[in-house]
Amino acid sequence: MKKPANALKERRQINSNTLLLLITIALFFVMYIAGMIAYSSKGFTTVQTLCNLFLNNAALICVACGMTVVMLTGGIDISVGSLVALDCMVLCYGMANWNLSAPAAVLLVIVIGVVMGVVQGFLIGYLEIQPFIVSMAGMFFARGMVSVISTNQLSITADINQAFYNFANLRITFPFGATVNRQGVAIYPYIRLGVVIAILVLIVTFLILRYTKFGRGLYAVGGSEQSAAMMGLNVKRTKMMAYVTCSILTTIGGICFCMNGLMASTTTADGFEMDAISSAVIGGTLLTGGVGNVIGSFFGVLINGTINALVQTDGRLASSWPNILTAALLCVFIVLQSIFAKIKEKSK
Amino acid sequence: MENNVVLTMRGITMTFPGVKALDNVDFTLRKGEIHALMGENGAGKSTLIKCLTGINDFEAGEIRVDGVDHPVKNRSTMDAQKIGISTVYQEVNLCPNLTVAENLFIGREPMTALRTIDRRKMVKQADELVKRLDIKVDVTQNLENYSLAIQQMIAIARAVDMDCKVLILDEPTSSLDDSEVEKLFKLMNQLKDNGVGIIFVTHFLEQVYAVCDRITVLRNGTLVGEYPIADLPRVKLVAAMMGKDFDDLAAIKPEGFTYDADAPLEISARGLSHKGTIKPFDLDIHKGEVIGLTGLLGSGRSELARSIYGADKAQTGTLKVGGKDAKIKEPIDAMHLGMGMLPDDRKAEGIIGDLSVRENIILALQAKRGMFKQLSRAKQEELADKYIEMLQIKTASRETPIKQLSGGNQQKAIIGRWLATDPDFLILDEPTRGIDVGTKTEIQKLIIKLAGEGKSVMFISSEIEEMLRTCNRMAVLRDGQKVGELDGELTQERVMAAIAGGDSK
């Protein structure tokens, strides 16, 4: 086939998956702008509102990236919520009661994350046990360990660990987009370190998925495990590493979560795993594996966050509405996915 | 090792618990030859190949590969690939969700200085590779956008590019049409000229004679012999595979088994069609008739049958069954009208793998009776035993999961499933694909017998010879359209001419 040399560049194909991603991104902007119009009087238009969206969802962005990685292999990890809770608890309790320094505590939770990931990954990858069951056990285990450590609600104050406290409260202020408060003082929008970490995690995960052997291996395994093995990929190890990656990203998310809330209890991050899964699904990642990317999941998180923010801003709606709205949105998206899949099948 | 020999296997012996799968088998492959490995199902072809590629572990014997100075014992397909032995299977082992380029280079991607994948270079190399092998694809497209034949060639390209000395093609042509097979053969010959030794496993005798240089025949796990192609005419090959002189294949059809236009109609289709697969067609099928559907793969043979059966619901036209108007929306409707259909893809649409032979046999009858009229266990066992006996299904017991049976026996069980429903009109789509010669003849005889009982059979096969032996009329399809019917004296020339176009009258 003769083609001009410049046609060799990789072409972006607009298939149904990319289309869904575009819909997701468009939906986020539509929702956000609609919110700005509807709730302009309640301060939804400020830059800080957007910053808050990131502030509140930094942890979820990290966790959703991790979830995307395992979902690409066709697996699932429902232990992430509990792991976030465990991370928070270890950080709080460790610094308060074991007198751990901030770096030591952070190192400890990362070790916990890696161990969780390795154990789950080994069981799933090498012993071929269903991801759902393994991570369910992981979920019970992590949530149980939280209670073993403490059933009280703990928090981190400046007295307990000055360094961590300062670190968590470090504000990165933007030099623009200021709002003027009643006293006439200009308040500039700010984010915290957690947001920076989350964005870094997002970029790094994106690059890993696209430009490394491991990343492409995840897609290959998700596309066809048997074929991947035939082509010489170490499927077992790839799967295990997916769970290790997920646990590490989740742990980073857990640290962000702790930095945002500075507290821990047995109910911390309850239902977080489902938020992460629904974000990934809304972002176009298929649970069957092989299709999806973290950019989609990122916008999935933002959509989830925007719904929460809108309901909160409104203030009149019952507390159950964010859940119902997210579920409805999820419903719309998976029905769309299914319709696209059907069209694709028919056109074949 | 001789100069031009690339692979020798000597005295390979391997036992599965209780059964000797391979007994002292020798095999030699030379550089730049296409070597057919022939044998009936269970003769040990796959086992031998699996010993070579490291999937099975052999107990005795020695494998030597050119360029390796010690006996080879592969532990995995990866080991095999490292020393230049690659395998391409019938089911393509590539990832459909990745691009062609990625599929060609996965596991050995060109890297940048930063240890990341150099995608640009990968695409460039991939493009050069497919151009060199004359495969017309855009390497940046996802593999799933291409036909099975192209996918198979990509798999071969991948193997070739990995410096393979021995290329094993395991039933590569089963799902390709003639023109695609042609392309594949061209590629094989090109590789042969480059000095690659190719082991070609196939059930299609014609293809062996079209492309191979040498034949090794196995029977019951033992070596029958190795022959240059010229020394082993077709009849002798079949005899070597079967271990006996084979009945004259043409003698199946009884005297007077010809088309009778006056026999009562079983099926009468007018203007039936399914969008995108089969254009509107008219077709009459009489009682006691074996009608063959012929045409190239993808010409709409299967699709025509499927639209009658309701597997793909017909969107236009009318259908009369036994003289009465019939509305068929789902296969079950067709079944209630006395139809049955053996689909061409046995694995995807035929067997229920984990269910027992018994359950697989009674499934259609049970479905026809409805959920609430369960067949008694005794009745189920009686039926299962009847068809296991009648079709000589080789199975450990009637409760063995059907997936453990060999392909031919699975096929027989599915045929048993339909016979159990006592159909008036049975569609058999490629019933003999991937089946050894002996079983093929049995199935052909069965078809004739059914017709003798006044039933109608629609028979679809890629092998024209086989159709000539069994059918008394043929409908010819081309490009999704029924283009003609043939009756009277059916000869290969007439059928070929009709398939190819030109005058089919």
Next chain:
Amino acid sequence: MSALKKFTRSQLFMPVVCVVLVLLINVVYDVAQGRPFYEFFRIYLSDAAQPVLQGRLISILNRGSEVAILAIGMTLVVSASAGTDISVGSVMSLCACVCCTILAGDMAPQTTELAVPLIVGILGGLVVGCLCGAFNGFLVANLNIQPMVATLILYSAARAIGLLVNHDFIIYVRNDTFALLGGYIGPIPTPIIIAAACIAIALLVLKKTALGMYIQSVGINRKASRIAGLNSALIIFVCYLICGLCSGISGVVASSRITSADPAAIGLTFEMDAILAVAIGGNSLGGGKFNLAGSIIGAYTIQAITTTMYNLGISSAVAPVFKAVIIIIIVVVQAPPVKAYFARRRAAKALPTAKKEAASV
């Protein structure tokens, strides 16, 4: 093959071993505590005015009812669609809310009188359960959506809708007739009777009709089943419908137990227990062949584990850790590579006798 060997290879082997193990732990603990070894099995009548059956065994059977009922539906769903219905816990909660809201009528959020006859409330709950099941079934069967994703919708929505139905309250229906469902009929705990009835009906249907084979057939190969004359979509739909109904029944029983509908508490993590029951029962979560008896035994095993842990003095907050460990042990023992390893060792021991496997080669 000897009967023993046959049993060790059967699907019910593992669940039965689990039960026996749990019983053993109890017996050993009891003896160590100076109680008679049969303490665990002791069933006695309480000395209240209306004597009821008591004892640990009864408690396990009683408390395990909801999960056992859920396990019926879950087994069918897993078999037919190769996926799990993770919405059952949430749907339970929603059904409980609907049931109690109907029963309380205008007197919500607290009542001792029933606003409508009991049966209306129960039916209300069950109908909602069926609707949820039908919703899930439609998504999975007709739109071909992966079961976990499809049921994720109701997993997050049903509990929230329940809260909405309740107007953010916990609805109390402190009525003796209503309490009967979660209480006692004569000396026997009602949930045991309800669960037994559900199990009996399910087993009877599976025995007397071809539904079991249909479901397995569809679960193993949906396309082939259709060609063989089965309405695959309908069968999958029916499984989800049954699962929804089971959630409804469980939800009503659970709310009757506490004579209230607390959306945040009812059915919490029950989906996990139900799925676990199916897995412990030796059923593959990948669909296909199933064994209902295994799932039921699995359900009661889970309850037995929980009860045992309380008995051993492990706090309810810590219990999940042990549960996790037990789950892992059970699944590891059943994992294909582990099984294959033992099979290889067995085969190495008994090379000449194992002719059966050869036939499969």
